Amino acid sequence: MAKLHIHGVHAPGFILFFVSLQYPLLLLALSSAYTTQTSYFINCGSRESQNYSNRSFVGDTGSDSISFTKQGTSAQSSSQFSSVSPIYDTARIFRNPSSQYVLDVINKGTHIVRLHFFPFASKGNLSEAVFNVSVKGLTLLSNFQIPSRTNSPVVEEFLLSINSNKFILYFSPQGSSFAFINALEVLLVPHGVVPDSAPRVGISGKNSSNYSGIPSQVLRTVYRINVGGNEVTPVDDSFLRSWDPDDNYIYLPNAAKNTTSYVGNLNYQYGLDRYLASEQVYRSAKVMDKSAWGLYPNTTWNFKVSANARHLVRAHFCEIIGLSLNTVHFNLYIYENFTEPIDPYGINGIQRPPAPFHYDYVIQPGSSGLVNISIGLLNANATTEQLAYLNGLEIMEIIGSWNSRFVPSGGDNQNKHIGLIIGLVSGSIVFLCIFVSAAIFIRKHRKPKRTEISVWSPLPALGRGNSYCKLTEQSTHGSIVPNFHLGLKIPLPEIHFATNNFDPKLLIGKGGFGNVYRGTLRDGTKVAVKRSELGSGQGFLEFQTEITILSKIRHCHLVSLIGYCAEQSEMILVFEFMEKGSLRDHLYNSDFPYLPWKQRLEICIGAAQGLDYLHRGAAGGIIHRDIKSTNILLDENYVAKVADFGLSKSGPLDQSQTHVTTGVKGTFGYLDPEYFKTLQLTKKSDVYSFGVVLLEVLCARPAIDPSLPREQANLADWGIMCIQKGTIEQIVDPVLAGEINPNSLRKYGEVAEKCLQEEDEERPSMGDVLWDLEYALQLQQTTVKREMYDDSTTDGSSILTLSTMRKLPSLSEDAVEEDGVAAKGEDSSMMSTSGVFYQMKRDEAR
Incomplete structure (x- = not known):
């Protein structure tokens, strides 16, 4: 039976955890004639020995030959059987700041050290552990953490020379976290495996x-x-x-x-x-x-x-x-x-x-x-x-x-080392105080430096994680990066690094422009990488348009452009990664859990804010031109962000101005019928498309479904017919049954109907749409249940009273400004109410 000794020393302010392993050589059944001289195979946190891949892992607790005073705790998998190996069913947990395994080294020389990690399901969540692993004077793993979705063990392997009688491995939890390990291997290899x-x-x-x-x-x-x-x-x-x-x-x-x-x-x-x-x-x-x-x-x-x-x-x-x-x-x-x-x-x-x-x-x-x-x-x-x-x-x-010759003291000398450690700690505290004081003095007296953007420094995503954001993040006077052709350029090798050479396993979508990959930049930023492909429906003009537009705008409800690459015939766009995918993914034909009605309203409001900013607040005004549920993305907090600006048109926009195009661009089912007939593109074309999205959100079905009867195949036509007949509740997503306040549903239906009018002059502005959607949300949240056809002004009085409105400043069309972004080209009647509503939201935020 392999012998294992665990010793501990308690000192003020810290605990030292020693595991000293001393047992006969394990003869390995290897494929070659070589037999390792020193070999340790430890089944951490277990009383049992387990065989795995031709070696026997010895449990580090529970044997007559094992004694200990202080030690880390053990954890057991809640699963009855491991899908990998029994050595991953247990783990040793360390919560003390200086926990250690100490191994007796029989033969000096180069050793392979393997650390096995697998965050199995247990009473505690091992994937939350954040810790360092080190040897004397050198950190092997820093701020190490195993992802919770890991389906297979993580094995970290090191080669190092041990020239002392003891080998100490330190486990240091970070902050209030803990450390863990499932199995540990240490084995000697012949001289020359590592070249001189x-x-x-x-x-x-x-x-x-x-x-x-x-x-x-x-x-x-x-x-x-x-x-x-x-x-x-x-x-x-x-x-x-x-x-x-x-x-x-x-x-x-x-x-x-x-x-x-x-x-x-x-x-x-x-x-x-x-x-x-x-x-x-x-x-x-x-x-x-x-x-x-x-x-x-x-x-x-x-x-x-x-x-x-x-x-x-x-x-x-x-x-x-x-x-x-x-x-x-x-x-x-x-x-x-x-x-x-x-x-x-x-x-x-x-x-x-x-x-x-x-x-x-x-x-x-x-x-x-x-x-x-x-x-x-x-x-x-x-x-x-x-x-x-x-x-x-x-x-x-x-x-x-590292200092491989370090030998830990033991027996009578331990108290001496404890005193030495306390002295070192005290001295370190004094030194730290001096260092902090000097740093404060330097900070107060130094001259501020102007920050420069590197050649491919990624722009930060400015999402705030709520349904309202200020527009000061980007003014109308120019790009956040003046020379965006340099500030946003990312070298192709960096793209290969982020996507693991466009690993097919990282493919998350495919659109008209090309494939979309999940990637990670060197600083850990998660990104979505859109790579064009030959023969795709979109090309250089769309590529250039998206860079031009997104370099000028920045809003928490618009997907941020981090950079682009145009090397070796590649056209690549890099965006902030949207963890929850597209809005459509959460509505139908997917395995995602359903979205509650309140959350659907908040998503629509967020998308409307982004579009309203494009129409009124962005530099010169922008028409998105391809609004649909797949171009509204959701971050990890389900905050909606409008994406895909490859078809967008920019320039001064007001009620009287249009863009005359030579060909209709957009997606069938979302296209503005007037734009389709006249080729005259206005911002009200986006409003029509957004109306189709509103019906998608309500009904959880695609814009065009040829499998349905003719009168139901086109969602816009079917939705308007049901709204006008007063049967809107019959087209609601069945999973929302009994969840929607009838007045909220009525207001929402009115908004969708207005957006889907044949004539663009009869459609509301995005500012109006936003106001009405916020109002529908307030109706949903009110605790007073009213009949289906109560008067809306009465219903809204509990939310927006006349006395409240009189307390707010009078706002005219020329005076309204969204945190520094002038709101031009709206009806004065709309601006008065919309401006009041925005002012209320800002007051609430404060």
Whole structure:
């Protein structure tokens, strides 16, 4: 039975949690002859030992050979059976600020350390844990947190040199949070697995000197790829490593093809070679496709890594595809500016293939955070016998050096160290006070600096998370970024980084412009990336229009443009990410829970505010031209934001001005019939489209449904008919039955009917629509239940009394201003009531 000792020391202000593991060597059933000298496999928070992937994980509690005084608590999964492995059914929970595992080290040298995390369902939510994991003097994981939707374990792997008798792993909860771990592995690897030095390669090419002292650094595994093959599990690897397929990282899949698995013997040249990668990695490869040489001269793999951090890159090769001896020669490229000729026979002295070999490099990617690795032919006039291949890739971040010789004190010396720690803490507090005082003094006396926007600095999303926002976020006098062509430009490599090279798994939608991907910028900002495609219904004019318009406007009910990219024939737009998708997604044909009536009203009000701003407050006035439920998006708080401005028209707008177009643009079912007949586009065209959306929200059905009877197929026609007949309650979404205040429903129906008038002069302005929708919301919220056909002025008296209106300033058409945005071109009658209503909302906000 493996022995495990847990010791603890209590000191004022902190608790030290020690777990000392001392037990005989575990003989691993590995696929190779190598047996690890030091190996720890710990099933954290458990009394039981569990077998997993050819190793036995020993429980860290509950054995006669285990003693402890103070320790972290254990957690048990609420599920009866784990979908992954029993080692993920338990966890050790740490709530103290300086919790530790302490392991006895039998053999010194380079070790692999693996930390297993899986936030299973339990009494507490493990996905809420935020913590650091560190060794003496170096943080391995900072502010680490596992996403709640993780369906598989997260394994963090490090390679580090241990040159003391003890190895201490610190778990530090952040703030009021906690730390946890499901399983822990520590195993010794042979000398030479980590190279002493390697050539330096940057974006501009190879440096003259090598990077030395790599074994003294801590390496964090970022990628381990079986190029051209399937996933390799720990059972088939000497050091119990996992290798992922390369499908998600290859740039042009058609440029190469996978080889069939090689079943013969591998001729290792050196004893260490058989441990550097799994045999499965060397038995498969990605080979450049001869038929694609003319189109794809290189085969490239792209990887996202930490920006400006050094990484050890190891490329694995094994000659399993040669037609005859000395026929395979090719180039390995890094960033296209560094070339390594690959000659398996001349350089490596291989006499009898297939023989595995590898190349190591230390790469610094710069601010792009991208690593590009390619293989290609030696020359353009390639013969049929010239081939290029790659078997495997490893990328490990060099995160720094640490004090591996630190040995914790014990027994009689513990009190001395406690006193030392208290002294250090006291000294740190004094130093902190001096530092804070100096910082305050400097802050008071320094001159303010003007903030400059970087070449691709993303603009902040200005949503406030409520249904009302001030319009001072963008005036009518220009763009928030004067030279938006520079301020909003994002380099293509950054787009690849954010979308993982347009990973199909991140595809969240498809429209007339092209595909839409979910992405994450380097600062953690979630974005939606719209990428045009050849043959799409929209093109450069729409691309240019959206950039031009969105660079001029900023409003909490309009989706914010973060940036754009126009490189290498790409047209890409980057927007703030809307967590809840489109309004249509929540109305019909989806698995989303239904929206309550009050929330639907708030969403309509938010969208109306955005449109009203476009018509009256935006620079010169803007007609959206494609209002529909799929272009009204919802953020994580269900705040509505109008999106997709590719068809918009901008310019001075008032009641008498129109845009005469050469072709009707928009979406069938939402098109203004007068615009369709006359080709004269006005802002009332948006009002008509918004009226269709209002009916969609009420009825939860599409604008056009050819499967329905003829009189019901067009939602606008059917809705107006039911409203005029007084049967509006018959078309309400069935899930809203009994939920809508009848007076709110009546007012809402009136608004929709006005919006859908044939003649644009008979339709209200968006300001009127907004006022009426707010009024419908107030009717819904009133506690007084009235009959269906009570007089609306009586009904509204409890909300907006005459005495209240008299207390507000008199507002004329010329005097009304929305927080610095002049409201032009509205009827004076509308402006008086609308202005009063807005003033009330501002007063409420205060």
